[in-house]
Amino acid sequence: MRIRAFFAWSYCALASCLGFLVCLMRPFNANNNCVNGWLFARGGRSCLGMRVDVEGREHLDFAGPRVVIANHQHNEDVFVLGDILPPRTVVVGKSSLRWLPLFGQMLWLGGNVLINRRHRGKAIAAIQATRKALTEQRKSIWIFPEGTRNHGGELLPFKKGAFHAAIAAGVPISMVCVSRYQGSAGHGANGNPVRVKILPPVATDGMSSNDVPQLMSACYEHMREAIAELNHYLPAPDAA
Known part of the structure; x- marks a missing residue:
């Protein structure tokens, strides 16, 4: 498993180089992230021997902008979710990612929104950039509303930013739910997909903004129930 993980992350260095070149040839193109997500996911899963089964893909088949939210377990989420990124979608992430060699520059040239949550002024500017992407540039936004990795445990409380952005832009919210998997090796629990x-x-x-708490609570419950259903037939974490 460790050997597979080594090769997967070594592949990521190569994918970052290729992704950087793609973005350099067409900087800030709305579909750079789809190309790069495909590169990371398909190659990384091959290295890990990982299988991913997707249900409800048609719910991401849309023409207009929307906010996409997903549960965030491990760094390996890029292998699980990278190739289902809808067209014209940018990702909201933490600003520290921009300093990762090549990968960070690839994210920036992909037009992604990188937020410094510790600096209020920069965070507000990033939120405004998110709204502009939705309303003026007609892009979709991908956000992990937990704000951090849950390491395959219970779904963490959501932060409000995704829901404020969706309501302000008047766009729908799509929910992507992922079953528990082992992040250390990148495999599904006990070899399950x-x-x-x-x-x-x-x-x-x-x-309106007054509806944010209710909307956030409803989406949280929908996702919590769906994830519990996905996990139902998996071994308990200790067994994995």
Whole structure:
């Protein structure tokens, strides 16, 4: 398992080089992330021997912008989710990623929104950039609303940013739910495939900022129930 993980992350260095070149040839192109996500996911899964089963892919088949939220378990999420990134989608992540050699520059040239949560002024500017991407540039936004990795445990409480952005732009929210898997080796628990379920979108038409708590709570419960269903037939964490 460690050997597979070594090769997977070594491959990531190569994929970062290729992704950087793609972005350098067409900087800030709206579809750079789809190309690079495909590179990371397909190659990384091959190195790990990982299988991913996706249910409900049609719920990401859309023409207009929306906010996509997903549970965040491990760094290996890029292998699980990279190739289901919808067209014209940018990712909201932490600003420290920009300093990773090549990978960080690839993220920046992909037009992704990198937020410094410790600096209020920069965080507000990033939120404004997110709204601009949704409303003016007609891009979709991918956010991990937990704000950090849960390492395959219980779904962590959501932060409000994704829901404020969706309501402000009047766009729907799509929910991507991923079953528990072993991050240390990148495999599904006990060799089972990693299961992904994409839920039907939730509309935000007519909502205001006062509706954020209720919307956030509803999405949290939808995702928690779906993840529990995906995990039902997996071994207990100790057994894995």
